[in-house]
Amino acid sequence: MTFRATILTLYPEMFPGHLGFSLAGKALERSQWSIETVQIRDFAEDRHRTVDDTPAGGGAGMVLKPDILAKAIDHVSGGDNRPRLLMSPRGKPLTQQRVRELASGDGVVIVCGRFEGVDQRVIDARNLEEVSIGDYILSGGEPAALTLLDAVIRILPGVMGNALSGTHESFEDGLLEHPQYTRPQVFEGREIPPVLISGNHAAIEKWRLEEARKLTAERRPDLLFDQPVAK
Numbered sequence: 285m286t287f288r289a290t291i292l293t294l295y296p297e298m299f300p301g302h303l304g305f306s307l308a309g310k311a312l313e314r315s316q317w318s319i320e321t322v323q324i325r326d327f328a329e330d331r332h333r334t335v336d337d338t339p340a341g342g343g344a345g346m347v348l349k350p351d352i353l354a355k356a357i358d359h360v361s362g363g364d365n366r367p368r369l370l371m372s373p374r375g376k377p378l379t380q381q382r383v384r385e386l387a388s389g390d391g392v393v394i395v396c397g398r399f400e401g402v403d404q405r406v407i408d409a410r411n412l413e414e415v416s417i418g419d420y421i422l423s424g425g426e427p428a429a430l431t432l433l434d435a436v437i438r439i440l441p442g443v444m445g446n447a448l449s450g451t452h453e454s455f456e457d458g459l460l461e462h463p464q465y466t467r468p469q470v471f472e473g474r475e476i477p478p479v480l481i482s483g484n485h486a487a488i489e490k491w492r493l494e495e496a497r498k499l500t501a502e503r504r505p506d507l508l509f510d511q512p513v514a515k
């Protein structure tokens with residue numbers, strides 16, 4: 285069972301991009317996931333292969349046409365139950381929980397917007413789930429799609445060499461991660477906290493949890509609200 289990503293874009297050359305490197309790249313070579321791009325422009329019908337038009341009601345910029353995009357979507361996801369996502373700053377903010385859900389499925393179809401965005405009717409008619417990667421505006425959905433896929437692929441079974449290194453990450457348990465240290469033991473006069481080299485695993489766990497809670501309370505108190513049962 286391979287996780288399949290299909291990307292609808294005007295810039296297919298942007299893929300797999302950074303996902304061709306490092307652990308994701310190796311996993312791609314091993315066929316632990318696959319990526320296919322679809323050029324939206326291939327579905328345009330006129331001589332100029334037009335994919336966009338001016339906004340109804342006036343205003344700056346261009347809007348991706350619903351008819352062309354719908355044809356591209358139907359081409360890839362007929363009879364396929366993968367979620368259809370549209371990268372969009374108006375979408376639901378992406379969370380580690382949604383990333384985990386997506387990683388447990390068969391794959392995703394992702395539409396990358398450009399210009400001012402996409403005609404609302406194709407979002408409604410093709411039931412696109414709008415997903416945002418943060419409260420800022422990118423010039424296109426491609427880097428957002430790569431970011432979402434990066435988060436999903438790293439937690440696919442067998443992708444991370446050391447399976448355990450994924451378990452105590454920020455957000456995995458509703459907390460930001462504790463600070464990390466490695467050798468040398470003294471760096472510019474700063475020491476590694478002694479507890480971490482004490483060999484006392486219970487004390488280390490306790491210290492890490494306390495630090496994680498302190499950091500989360502300082503930086504992201506919002507995360508502490510909807511905690512299930514703190515461990």
Ligand code: SAH
Pocket residue numbers: 370371372373374395396397398399400401402415416417418419420421422423424425426428
């Ligand atoms: N006019 C739109 C922004 C368009 S930006 C608005 O104000 O809502 C162009 C494209 O970039 C979008 O269609 C979307 O696919 C992508 N994009 C921009 N910011 C994004 C974000 N924060 N998260 C996900 N996709 C984003």
